[in-house]
Amino acid sequence: MPDLDALDHHPDVARIRSRRLTGKVATLVVDATGLDDGEKEKLELSLKEAALAVPGIEEARIALTATKRGRTVVAVGSGKGGVGKSTLAANLAVALARLGQKVGLIDADIYGPSQPRLFGATQRAEAKDKQLIPVEAYGVKLLSVGQLVAEGTALAWRGPMASGALNQLIDADWGDAELIVVDLPPGTGDVQLSLIQKARPAAAVIVSTPQDLSLIDAARAIDLFEKTHVPIAGVIENMAGYDCPHCGQPSDPFGHGGAEAEAKRLGVAFLGRLPLSASLREASDAGNPPAAGEGPAAAAFADLARKLLVQLETIRG
């Protein structure tokens, strides 16, 4: 049986809305919104070639559509703080934008809004006619609760205040953004619950490190999303081992593969893992998202973003 998964690596995978296989015939429905005639022809040809390159496929039918989809909100959560949720949300947003998606990012982490720092965009958010205007950085439209208050101010917001702030961010002028990533505060309490209910995400991504404690909390986070009827797009394992900078030997201080096994046990997809990396932390601290550059970290984020898009395709139907 031919396998159309090879198309996950096509640079325009984000545009594939559905794929069907009938015997040796592959049919792809592809969103060509915003492309001119020449670009449409190129897209069609390149997808046809990619489908015909799959062993066993003898005919490829490409149907181009130009239907605009509504905005999709994807929440990024973690059961526990400090697992790299914000770093992953930032870099996933950048990687999605590099794949051609129009991406917005809401930093709803009221306990530690770090997106302005991760993007090197710490200016206060401006408003026009009482509507906030996102800041643009690395191809992503960004708004953070951190931009609503002075930098360094501790945010000890209670549920209603937090959801009021989130409302302002959701109702901002997002323009043509079609995918909005929301970086939630870590944990599974009432504040998170009310933020999820407000943001009404179409799907959620859970970030965990491989240790048992983080995994137990990740399972709680999955449970919280499931209770609120938000499908889980997948789990990402962060800080999964590192290569010793001195001897080059791989080392797994937090264990290895725990998040993948936990995802399997809970019946949710595993999107991939990122190693512990000093250069990733340094670039992040300096406000240069590694996903915007070249090299292994950028490739890893591009791969995670592609897998996320494939999951979203399935969830949105």
Ligand SMILES: Nc1ncnc2c1ncn2[C@@H]1O[C@H](COP(=O)(O)OP(=O)(O)OP(=O)(O)O)[C@@H](O)[C@H]1O
């Ligand atoms: N793969 C990684 N390798 C090295 N450092 C990392 C990695 N991922 C994240 N970090 C670093 O770990 C720290 C915590 O990351 P981050 O702020 O993204 O976590 P978080 O889960 O969002 O935390 P919070 O509890 O503040 O919401 C940051 O200094 C970040 O640069």
